[in-house]
Amino acid sequence: MMRRLCSTAGLATLLTAAVLSATPAALADDGSPVEQLVEQAVETSALPVDEGALAQVFSTMSEEQALQLIDTQLVAETTVTTEVTPVDSTARATFRAKGTPTINAAAAAGCWTSKHNRQNKAAAGNVLYTYFTTGGWCSNGSSVTSVRLVERGGETSTPGWRYAGVKTGGQGVYGGQGRVYTQFQFYLGIGGWDVQSPTPCSRVRGNANGSVTGDGVCSVS
Secondary structure, eight states: OOOOOOOSTTHHHHHHHHHHOOSOOGGGGSHHHHHHHHHHHHHHOSSOOOHHHHHHHHTTSOHHHHHHHHHHHSOOEEEEEEEEEEOSHHHHHHHHHHOSOOTTSOOOEEEEEEEEEEEEEOTTSOEEEEEEEEEEEEEESSSEEEEEEEEEEEEOOSTTEEEEEEEEEEEEEETTEEEEEEEEEEEEEETTEEEEOOOOEEEEEEOTTSOEEEEOOSSOO
16 A cells, blocks of 8 residues: 655545445455555554554545544654753753753753753644643752752644643652653544543653653653
């Protein structure tokens, strides 16, 4: 089967077609084309999909509609950014003198916050949904002394996708770092079927010198 990347235009039309279709399209006359499309969806997506639900959805679509769904609505990649901000006079003085702290920077007293942003995108490059965690921590100059959740959130404006909120989260000092994480819930629903239901995490790991890293681990440890 030829693979084609589709534009992001027409997602609402695609969803409407899936909901309103009363009879299966030509693909449903033979199970093998639907199975091939499901295989392609599994190969394209970076996250698990409900293969049975996808087969039901694809059986009501033309091949062009199914390929558009695969290329513009299933999660294929994640992009991340992490920002750090000094929040007290000691940390701001260090920031002015030495710039943004790095992993190998000397120890520094003070307090910081960091926002770890994550975006999940489709194969066509369009953003499907975003989520973030902002954590705060303080250091006495040699070790992290406290950690806290500052803010967290998620959103989507992609047709078919919905944001179901926060599942869980936590914070604590572990491995010499102040760590804060949040786990979110998203769903992709088409034609009455939820075909993808990711539960991604965003985690901040703040170091005693004010440097920070972020990842997608759902744990303090």
